[in-house]
Amino acid sequence: MQITILSADAQQYYQLLQPQFPQCQWFWAEQAEQLSPAALQSQVLLAAPADAAVILKDMPQLAWLHSTFAGVDALLDSSLPRHYQLTNSRGVFGPLMSEYVFSHLLALTQQHQAYRAQQAKALWQALPHQSLQGKTFCCIGSGNISQHLATTAAHFSMKPIALSHSGQGKPAFNQVYAFQQGLPACRQADVVVAVLPNTPASYKMLNQQFFDHLADEVIFFNVGRGATVDHQALLAFLQQKPKAWTILDVCQPEPLPEDHPLWQQSNCIITPHIAAPSRVSDISRLFAEKLQAYLEGQELQDKVDFTKGY
Known part of the structure; x- marks a missing residue:
């Protein structure tokens, strides 16, 4: 051989x-x-x-x-x-992806940036408490990585759900919906994580219609492939929903051009495709x-x- x-x-x-x-x-x-x-x-x-x-x-x-x-x-x-x-x-990226997603999620929920800014001013002041417990964690895609993310979410007492092509139920999720029929469920999601492959069917699948179904204060991740997201629709959503957050580890193209407005969008965090090496x-x-x-x-x-x- x-x-x-x-x-x-x-x-x-x-x-x-x-x-x-x-x-x-x-x-x-x-x-x-x-x-x-x-x-x-x-x-x-x-x-x-x-x-x-x-x-x-x-x-x-x-x-x-x-x-x-x-x-x-x-x-x-x-x-x-x-x-x-x-x-x-398959089966090796789930733990790494969980570290990436939940490091950002915990930092935002625990308000690390705000406390860091207060420290610079020697300001001792407690902010209103936030927690992941009881929040809805929605994966777009229900494959191996999404299932690992869902299991991690459950450890934080979150409610994991998913949207997938088939809508077939899987043990890691409380509920799995077919994509189009499940879009209304996204309105109840506090966290939405896209873990889609780049295929002809998924190209710009996460478009204006999708973002219209997200909550005003959602935390949205794309850790799948950049081509699955319509970046103009995402930018418009972030501009209209200042309390929402987006964490992008993948973009289209990569690297994202230096003059792309997402770089300067205050509620967008961009990393260079490093979530799960x-x-x-x-x-x-x-x-x-x-x-x-x-x-x-x-x-x-x-x-x-x-x-x-x-």
Whole structure:
């Protein structure tokens, strides 16, 4: 079995994986042009989607590609070959995403900025108390990451609900609604977290109609993909609802242009797509589990449906 690793962290992946599977022939490179002709004959590829897309047409023997990311939109273009099974990295980003979302959520709820400003003035003054307890936490999307976020929300005695394409119930949520039918439920949500993949169906899915259904003081996160949000509609919402907050870890395009008005919007916090990085240790462990099963002839888990994009 030949396995190729294409990643800026390729050497680290190789050092972690090769000793576990010495029976395999390994190739690795940090850039596509460094791959040998033999490496392009591999049956298995471990790579980020954008890196893999560059070499797919040159890998006729490829049977399985594992994405180091959860999102695989770079591989969904209809011009790219689909002669292989595609799996993505699920189950490793939920804890990281929870840390990101709840660090911001707690800082806003506990009024860290206000108390910091008071400290600068040597001002000892208690502000009205706020809490997450009893508030409604709504995920847009009900996949693995959303389910982990919902579980974390429940630990803070919040009420987790979700909107999804199917509306199929899942144990982590008190209620799951189909997207269009569930929009009215968003009015009751104190926190809304978008965790949508970038697919043709989700493009600018979170538009003016969506923001019209959000509460005036909602805290809205986008930690999925930037293309799922209509940024003009979001900007208008933030300008009209000064008590609302938005935390954006993803934008369209990335990076967000320096002259984009969202940078200057006082109730918008922007971070550079850092909420849940693909850590080599996490992805190596996940890939090793899948590779062991694959070598034993078992069915691959977490396969991506090219028609759905997830």
